[in-house]
Amino acid sequence: MAQHEHQSHPEIVKRLRRIEGQVRSIAAMIESKRSCVDVAQQLAAATSALASAKDTFIRDHIDHCLVGAAGSDQRDQLSELKAITKFL
Template sequence: MAHGYVSDKERYLARLKRIEGQTRGIHRMIDEDVYCIDVLTQISAITSALENVALALLDDHINHCVRHAAEHGGKDEIDEKLNEVNAAITRLVKS
């Protein structure tokens, strides 16, 4: 079964390409001795962008993979999916 995000793949790839470019941008800022506060501002922007990608992926995962398992899977499969989701949420909240 295709993962939840596959239907939106191009958008995810574009967002990640942009984040990769922003990360390279920070490398350049440090290399060019840009003022610390400006570098920090850029890092906060990337952290938020990554967080939003993660929330969108989690949303897709819950709405497709978890949902499919709950509707069609056996007890073990559902247990596994739900444990995975809860662990992913904890990592996201704690990171």
């Protein structure tokens, strides 16, 4: 498989590193018997951050790998795919 990097990849890696820190903090919160509401709030924040990173990664892939490789007859279908990914 060919290696490639998109312009967004370094920023996504930074986001993932921050999320990794969040998850470690959440584990520490649970170990220190913090309030369930506080833990749940942090879990929701980490989940949202991870979903955002995933969305950025997928949309970037569509924009740079699929659209660029598509023939003119497929570009309309890819535009529709891009549009619907906003609802994921």
